[in-house]
Amino acid sequence: MMQRYSGFSLIRHAISRHRGWRRAWRSPELAESYDVLVIGAGGHGLATAYHLARDHGLNSVAVLERGWLGGGNVARNTVTVRSNYLRDESIPFFVRSVAMFEGLTRDLNFNLMHSKRTMIDVVQTYPKLRELRRRQLFMDLHGASYERIGVKELRRRIPALTGGGPESRLPIIAGMVHTDAAVNRHDAVAWAYARAADSRGVEIHENTPVTRLLRSPDGSISGVETARGEVRARKVAVAVSGHTTTLTETAGLKLPLRTINLTAFVSEPVKPLLDVVVNCPDIGVYLSQSDKGELVIGGAPDPGQSFRRDIRQSVFEDTTAALLELFPAFRTLKLLRQWGGHVDIAHDGSPIISTTDVPGLYVTAGWWGGYKAIPAGGMTFAHLVARNEPHPLIAPFGLARFRRLGFVVETGTTTAR
């Protein structure tokens, strides 16, 4: 049974100086075999394990994590949750994911500080405006909201946005408001899923790097080799953003993925000045303010493949210059911390959530900005793994599309990942 979190329990435990809080998840012994192994205790892996146990009644599920739980991209992203996509294939999935995020704090009994802040796209060119209006009309088909506002209203809602005036290089011409967009606390998402999955019997094994996938003579998956020995399973679900190909290649499987580095940075904490997520696709920067007061800022991914969590100075300078074009007062605001994360991106830029040529091996990859996809990604991936057939929401995202070159292209997707 999960120990309930609430204001009352907090007060009750305060009396005993918080000595009575139990562990959020166990540290079980690693068994020799399981029904399903999920590789990667990041957002997607933990959510998948949770849904395997909750929706499909699987009670022999283990999550194997190379380092510490929640230490992948879920630990290093810009927490933007949104569904303003362009294609019929993509929008319904992200609409569902956004909706699931909204109920997640209650579902998992863990305050994710989910804050439906709204995202405003700052539009500075007419081609971008045309693209975003197309997006608006397609999103409407799938129940997602996206409203155009004028420059005056835009500035009223983002008072700190003092650049982009009529005399500037790219004057602001409109805003697009995505009210469904939200931010929340990324570490909490990992911890909440871990705690909920654990309470349903899922085992989470940290510091258990998988070194190789194992196949039986008939070619199907038979388990994995880890630094702590072999573990058997008939189904292995890979959720290791960035390292997907490294792992699948041990089973002789090459995938249409490149690993790239994506960076973000935060400012010093300041008093509230930004109530929405601001995305500036024409100039290439997006930002929001955390509850702690830090501005969380991101831009384009680094050019070239990389397995290094790195800061590329040229990309960082581009993003910063773009930021100051629209927010010139931030020149004397200070950079506090910056970081990188490696993500994988598929050939067409859309996710892969799929069976593979290796029976029993499943992958979820190519998310790059996969944070917003965690709830629906976990739910649909669990469905795929448990039933061996895709959930309707992810049917377009199978690997087969690459063989027939039938891509899902989110052209000109907004900068915000």
Add this chain to the structure above:
Amino acid sequence: MHLIRCPHCGHRDESEFVYGGPFSGARPDDPGAIQDEAWSNYLTVPDNPVGPVVECWWHANGCGAWVTIARDTATHDIREARDDRG
């Protein structure tokens, strides 16, 4: 920020270059002779090693040369710069 060696200009800052993607050998002369699946793989499945990857960069804000380098994706060391201009 990488320091990339251009065969004409010497070591130059990465900001002078445009990334041109991974390089998996010159484009075959006769794609018609290649099986569908092999061609789809050629187009969509790049090498993605933790280690040296061969890639192209265009010295766009410099002399215009296309440079092919082997860059280590784990360390970012550029181990060799192919230059067969002689």
Add this chain to the structure above:
Amino acid sequence: MTAAERRLASGGGIDRSRPLRFTFDGRPYRGFEGDTLASALLAEGVDIIGRSFKYHRPRGVIGAGVEDPACLVELAGRAASGNQQAATVRLRDGLAATSVNCWPSPELDAAGIIGAFSRLLPAGFYYKTFMWPGWRYYEPWIRRAAGLAAAPATPAEGRFETRHAHADVLVVGAGPAGLSAALAAAGSGARVVLVDDNRVPGGALLNRRLGIGGAPAEEWAAKAGGELAAMDNVTYLCDATAWGYREHNLVLVVQRNPETPDVIERSWKVRARRVVIATGAHERPLVFANNDRPGAMLASAVQAYVNRYAVLPGTTAVVFTNNDSAYGAAADMAAAGIDVAAIVDSRKDVPGAARALVGGTEILAGQVVTEAHGRRRVRSVSAGDPAGGTMRRIACDLLAHSGGWNPVVHLHCQSRGTLRFDDTIAAFVPKDAAQPAAVAGAAAGLPSLGDALADGAAKGAGAAEAAGFRALSRPLPECRDQPYAVEPLWLAVAPGREDRSFLDILNDVTVDDVRLALREGYRSIEHVKRYTTGGMGFDQGKTGNANIIGTVAHVKGIAVPEAGFTTFRPPYVPVAFGAVAGARTGPVVLPFRHTPVTAWNIEQGAVMYEAGGRWRRPGYFPKPGESFQDSVDRECRSVRQRVGVYDGSPLGKFEIKGRDALRLLDLVYTNDFSDLAPGKGRYGLMLTDDGMILDDGVTFRIDEHRYLMTTSTANAETVNRHLERILQVDRRGWDVRITTLTSEWCNATICGPRARDVMKALATDIDIDRDAFPFMHFRSGSVAGLPARVFRVSFTGEVSFEVNVRRRHFRSLWDRVMDAGRRFGIEPVGSEASHVLRTEKGFLSLGHEADGTVDPHDLGMSWIMSRKKADFIGKRAVEIRRSSGEPRRELVGLLPDDPEQAIPEGAPLTPGGSKRASEGLTTACVRSVVNDRWIALALLENGRERIGGTAHARTRTRIIPARIAAPCFHDPEGRLLRG
């Protein structure tokens, strides 16, 4: 103690002849040149400078530099900035500072009441509560309570700038090791850049009383610094901090107070062949109850304030230590007149060398300070044997504590160097370098002065040698040092007091918080950090992290190195975003390209648009009283009925020359160019190898091995890159040279039924008769007395002459065209009218119809896919994609049932207009002048078979039925454009 008594009458690095006035929270104070804000406030007797982040506990000065975790202030006036560390703010005359995170003042902070409820606010409390009725009811309050200072509201005066430097050897830090390294490297003749965050050289030597070469150490440092500054091959950047260490030995430095008055800060990007990191060490605090009380300070900081700033931070001190360095501090404190009541040393055996420094001062060996007392400032401390026994209260107003020293390994770690735990000094020290760099002196874990000087000299010489220079050996100066030995002490807290024993003083993270995190299963050091927020504040854990790691190890019962450490993320110190962007502000960020008639267009009142490829071009030319639609209609009518002219200069133009030029064209275009005769042009379509449309344009053959290719404006650079890549990477043997002519030649496109009349009126020696100069041909000659190349192509469906002249001639051509065309009713035409005209003709516009998913067949252009050529780029991909037999979206025209009803561009087409996944997309919709109604182009599933049927566009407010038609609404036979 009055303010006057706190400042010593002599000594220190301050200039008493230059008094400075400043204000703090509106009250006037005085200090001296050479002071920091922190030293001046200490001298003026200001104890409480701010309040802590969470519990609003009073905070005073703790450190004497970037390691100070507590005292943040906000600066007003020029270069206003929030969250500045008082210990690093150089005092200036007129400086106005205010405290952060407290109201109405640090002494009477209203939110201080939060401290009373601290029991309810343990680590991560917010994850467990605020869930009912919903986080949104709590978030605004939490946000308002967080956040320290306010962000600047207006841009600061002044500017930032960037400089690039190339060094053979970069030395970071001008303490004993750094100076020694710089001297050794510079002596070899290598180009040396020396970076130091102080205004004067010496580093830690400035704070202590050591000797080098028979003189006070700070004198040696001043001399060494002067010697280096005078050398031609040395760039000495003082008051400058190296904050980032990137790949390929790029080190980022921010220089404060540069000599140019209007430069706020200067950013240096130093690319170095070798780097010597000599960044010294930071003292770590000890952990006991109320270790955050004003009056509890790092021993080295007290020493610095006494020696360097001639300030006495208290009258009666207790020194609490686990190592020898605090004895030197105690000696200096006593020498300056502070009464050192006792030295509490957790070690049972205090080395004689340490004892010798403090004469008769009482030493409580094997004892610890468990708690500091006093509400607003330390008034006394409890000390005793940690194993038990009675506690003794010692009255004092200053508690100087030292938990040992941590090498400053930030830059080493940023450069990907590794660490190991050194048991001798109980700290993480650099292990292996990952780039051409070396760590020297205290940063390398060598606490003694003699070692630092020797190590610096060796590393400096080694760096110069590695960079190809010959270092001369230089005798090392004699030095007078103090001993160093340490026994780690992670916790000295009485039971029950751990909830007020702070590990991260800025973020209010206590020992209890870490225990709670571990109890709840947040076992990894990263979990502990994230759950408690320890080390995530403004100072990024410079002083706190080591104790958090030590506490985790202590609680888990493991060795410190097993607990691990968190990533040392850049920047080393907070850096203004302005310094990062440097000179990249305003027009430099996104420079735009313009043609010789940009100014003319603006004079005519054109509404200018971004046109791709960084060009700006006129969208339309409104006349007084006209609506947008009026202007566009008028411009369209001028082309359809009379004549119009538009500036086609931004079009991409490339000359392609060489024996293999035709092979290149046949590879990149889908259609066949082999039978194109000189003087003629052909429309071509380029695909990517994925089989998607890359670009389109007309290419002319000038002579046998010479072609002129035109591309769309937005894709000119992409096409150039594509062609050059083929030639330089894939087909290296081919003899082809490409010359970009985009900005060399400018073009005025004269189009409409009277275009030929305008050409005649311009006077040209080219025979422009339709038979002599047919459609899709080009001629060279003179137009309006200017050398010109004239192309007969048409993007409007009317007779067109594209007159290309040299850029320098273009404005005069343009004026002549307008003059000559006046009697024919010529009008300038913008991109909006151009869009209408091409839509009427169903001509492809890449930004509209090609969205990365369509192939030429979809666009009804199967004729352009050569069957004759064995290969062209994209051929195989289109074949493979089509072999799956999935339905395709095909280009069609749409005629809304209501001719006055427009369809928004981008509107989906759905079956019957229902709210479900689309079957198509409206790519363009314009009001057609020739048809006097709205017309549209669309991509529709199996569209060509459905011509004559009805499709439904769906917007959010209506469903628009429209007849499906062929995608051409004007002169489908193309007679006019050939005319």
